[in-house]
Amino acid sequence: MNDTAIRVRGLRKSYRDTVAVADLDLDVHRGETLAVLGPNGAGKSTTVEILSAQRPRDGGAVTVLGTDPADADRRFRSRVGIVSQNASDLLELTVGEVVRHFAAYYPSPRDPDKVIAEVGLTDQSNRKIRQLSGGQRRRVDVALGVVGNPELLFLDEPTTGFDPEARRQFWDLIRSLAADGTTTLLTTHYLDEAEALADRIAVIAAGRIRAAGTVADLVDDREATVSWRDGRRTTTAPTALVAELGDAYQGEIPDLAVTRRSLEDAYLRLIGQEVNA
Amino acid sequence: MSMPNAMALGAHRGSIELKQFFRERASVVFTFTFPALLLLLLGSIFDGDVSRGGVTGGQVLTASFAAAGIVSTSFVNLGSALAVERDDGTLKRLRALPMPPVSFFLGKIVLVVVAGLAELALLLAIGAVMFDLPLLHDPVSWFTMAWLFVLGVTACSLLGIAASSLARSARSAGAITMVPYTVLLFISGVYIPHQALPGWMADLGAVFPIKWLAQGFRAALLPDHMAELEPAGRWELDRVAIVLALWCAGGLVLCLTTFRWRSSLTR
Ligand SMILES: Nc1ncnc2c1ncn2[C@@H]1O[C@H](COP(=O)(O)OP(=O)(O)O)[C@@H](O)[C@H]1O
Ligand SMILES: [Mg+2]
Numbered sequence: 001m002n003d004t005a006i007r008v009r010g011l012r013k014s015y016r017d018t019v020a021v022a023d024l025d026l027d028v029h030r031g032e033t034l035a036v037l038g039p040n041g042a043g044k045s046t047t048v049e050i051l052s053a054q055r056p057r058d059g060g061a062v063t064v065l066g067t068d069p070a071d072a073d074r075r076f077r078s079r080v081g082i083v084s085q086n087a088s089d090l091l092e093l094t095v096g097e098v099v100r101h102f103a104a105y106y107p108s109p110r111d112p113d114k115v116i117a118e119v120g121l122t123d124q125s126n127r128k129i130r131q132l133s134g135g136q137r138r139r140v141d142v143a144l145g146v147v148g149n150p151e152l153l154f155l156d157e158p159t160t161g162f163d164p165e166a167r168r169q170f171w172d173l174i175r176s177l178a179a180d181g182t183t184t185l186l187t188t189h190y191l192d193e194a195e196a197l198a199d200r201i202a203v204i205a206a207g208r209i210r211a212a213g214t215v216a217d218l219v220d221d222r223e224a225t226v227s228w229r230d231g232r233r234t235t236t237a238p239t240a241l242v243a244e245l246g247d248a249y250q251g252e253i254p255d256l257a258v259t260r261r262s263l264e265d266a267y268l269r270l271i272g273q274e275v276n277a
Numbered sequence: 278m279s280m281p282n283a284m285a286l287g288a289h290r291g292s293i294e295l296k297q298f299f300r301e302r303a304s305v306v307f308t309f310t311f312p313a314l315l316l317l318l319l320g321s322i323f324d325g326d327v328s329r330g331g332v333t334g335g336q337v338l339t340a341s342f343a344a345a346g347i348v349s350t351s352f353v354n355l356g357s358a359l360a361v362e363r364d365d366g367t368l369k370r371l372r373a374l375p376m377p378p379v380s381f382f383l384g385k386i387v388l389v390v391v392a393g394l395a396e397l398a399l400l401l402a403i404g405a406v407m408f409d410l411p412l413l414h415d416p417v418s419w420f421t422m423a424w425l426f427v428l429g430v431t432a433c434s435l436l437g438i439a440a441s442s443l444a445r446s447a448r449s450a451g452a453i454t455m456v457p458y459t460v461l462l463f464i465s466g467v468y469i470p471h472q473a474l475p476g477w478m479a480d481l482g483a484v485f486p487i488k489w490l491a492q493g494f495r496a497a498l499l500p501d502h503m504a505e506l507e508p509a510g511r512w513e514l515d516r517v518a519i520v521l522a523l524w525c526a527g528g529l530v531l532c533l534t535t536f537r538w539r540s541s542l543t544r
Contacts, residue, residue: 054373074280078375087366092300093293104289105374107280128300148375 005183011060020046022207033184035198043207044187081150091130106148134161155186205271229254283377290384308354316342335408340498341467344490346396347429351389353454356437360450372538421497428521429490435528442535493517
């Protein structure tokens, strides 16, 4: 068994005249949590749907858990869990009914009541999905994605609509699944979520991966920005610059701040490439 | 670890489908209660029309409405439900599961059979209680109804599945099934007797299954001399069986060639 869960080379997909994914390469290692970070329309959902065998692709080589998702069979589908965007179904059923029903499809499911507790819906277990708030419905989606005890979990913007507490609770769930060895591919446009959960981050824009790596890889921390009342400069030697400024002002430098690049800077720079290109 | 059995999953699907159907007030009212309500109304209006042998208008309408009820709970119900499910993410979610497609269709079969039987029981009960339709007189009549039910539900379910692919979104789902259903009830001798229809209209109605299903139920439920009022002057049960069987075959071909898990708009 090799240690690659997902390997993608040259993936392409267009909808009529819209190019959604253009020559995308991606690797996800077994046991790792990878966040695909990108703006709306970047091609995140399309990529996830192709990798999870929900959508045909136009071209490229894709291997997921040793299988081409274009040939997905029942066994393949029993090994992956999916939390998609934009579902509005199952409204007349209760949380408990739905989670128990979905558990029945899998050869070795997790305990439905435990899963309901993990997503924080125990008190709503006998409520119809119609009566839940948007964030609570999203938690049902997450429960349905993990109840099959998947080896590989796809999460497409899973925390949209969550309140801060629910997000923390969800992060804990994903971390405990990761600790059990679940490989996770998560899309998000929240930087803090990517930073909190992911071992590696892949930044996607206009259907291409712009950069991939750990937060440290993405954020070039050799440089820092020194700003003061009369100027601003980015340099690899901030200490020298501050000393120089101290001499120039002969004492306190007015409004001095030294900042390292944040993930946000790196992200904005990476997705800005498409605008400038 | 072995995969759950496809038949067992079909039974699971069936119970989920039934819960969803009977909890959704709109579907219950439209496809389930509506035929019963119309029968009550029309039956009460025309119950005074007594033909030879003392058969009342209410009794004739009950027999014809048994066919309408079957078409409603199979064709209308399945066709509109599938169009909605293709739009709201149900089918997408189910397709991503380790579920054999046969389990999905088994669940739909459980739904149309249970809903169809309940509908038939409701309509016959209205006929018996309101219009004194004699029911328990003859085992042959029950046998006829049994095969009419099987052929009718099969043909209309398959046609409903095929029709659902014509709907581009959930909003057009109702129209795609309700319009042909309502038109056919008028031209198939359910609401209005054949004799009152222009010839071309009756001929057009005779192409489709409702006319034959209604004729079959009249054969099962009304005294034999009433056959004189049929277009051929006979019940033509052999022809009823043949036409319905042909529609089953045609419906199956249409289904196999048109069924899609995804809407054509989101491919
Ligand atoms: N079903 C579809 N039909 C046509 N265009 C689509 C469809 N789905 C997505 N697109 C387009 O493809 C591009 C990528 O979309 P998507 O993969 O949903 O991005 P993301 O999930 O990153 O927001 C967008 O330009 C979007 O408008
Ligand atoms: Mg998306």
